Amino acid sequence: MDIVIVITLAVMSVSLCLAFIRLVLGPSLPDRVVALELFSTLIVGIIGVVAIMTDVASFIDVTIVMALMAFLAAIGFARFLERGGPRDD
């Protein structure tokens, strides 16, 4: 079980790195927003795995808050883009 958790965390860390590359490269601001949303989804998964690893059930509450924050951030970025604020890709 421990080795499975280590493999899972390693794969998710690699995924975070790949998403980060897109966040740095991303030619336009919407691409970066997509990468950030993938980031938050990955972090929700990582917190779930950490909850299994440490056997602490309270981490599930953290995942709920994280998912909520990610949704609000996505909506906020989209409003900002559509209103046409100043941007510097």
Add this chain to the structure above:
Amino acid sequence: MIDVVKSLFLLSGAGFMLMAAVGVLRMPDLLTRMHATTKAATLGVALIMVAVSLHFAEVAVVARAFGVIVFLLMTAPVAAHVIGRAGYFVGSKLWSGTVKDELRPNYDPLTHELKSGLETEANATRETRDTDTP
């Protein structure tokens, strides 16, 4: 036995997340990138939450884990729709291999108006009425 099932869920969830990350890195434009991340990452989180609820096997934890799954399944399409819409309006380029863009002939980016394609001479022009606020 339950460890084996849990491990399967964890590994497949991590695999789907890796696929989402590879997709967001390799796909050519905004909409295909969202196509990769929204679905695959949501499925990955759902599988991991199933593993969490199998691990703890208490009513409170299982209810919260399924709450996370339902919340993600409800919000991921909404967020993707909003970001895709904003990206189209901002003018992000579509991939050169895009087969069909149904908005292009009907959407006017300057006036931000969308035609339905069913306009006649009579209803194409919009006249101001008395009830409109100036």
